[in-house]
Amino acid sequence: MKHGYVRDCDFVAIFDADFQPEPNFLCRAMPFFIHNPEIALVQGRWRFDECLMTRMQEMSLDYHFKVEQEVGSSAYAFFGFNGTAGVWRIFALNEAGGWKDRTTVEDMDLAVRASLKGWKFVYLGDLMVNMHQ
Numbered sequence: 001m002k003h004g005y006v007r008d009c010d011f012v013a014i015f016d017a018d019f020q021p022e023p024n025f026l027c028r029a030m031p032f033f034i035h036n037p038e039i040a041l042v043q044g045r046w047r048f049d050e051c052l053m054t055r056m057q058e059m060s061l062d063y064h065f066k067v068e069q070e071v072g073s074s075a076y077a078f079f080g081f082n083g084t085a086g087v088w089r090i091f092a093l094n095e096a097g098g099w100k101d102r103t104t105v106e107d108m109d110l111a112v113r114a115s116l117k118g119w120k121f122v123y124l125g126d127l128m129v130n131m132h133q
Contacts (some may be wrong), residue, residue, distance in 0.1 A: 041121040095114075
């Protein structure tokens with residue numbers, strides 16, 4: 001976010017190194033921003049590899065994805081950014097104080113600050129992003 005070329009960008013997609021989006025990720029995420037200037041974040045859902053360990057991890061996170069994020073999104077209410085598999089409106093990110101990498105919960109910290117500024121988030125449960133172990 002500190003590079004000069006960011007000044008020419010309106011959005012940033014954020015992925016952890018072990019996450020691989022589908023080729024159409026941006027084509028599916030970006031339309032939610034076009035006619036909704038109050039949307040700061042479009043959050044995708046994690047999809048796990050089919051090994052036993054990641055399957056157990058997926059089951060433990062199902063409540064988080066299927067209840068907390070879907071309900072929050074449907075009401076344009078607060079839900080936390082997962083730190084990956086999301087697209088942020090850079091203006092909203094900056095208005096909320098920017099990315100604070102000096103905290104261990106920078107994703108939730110940003111989501112709270114953006115929400116307090118009045119920004120809305122959208123969660124897309126069918127916009128899957130593969131997590132590889």
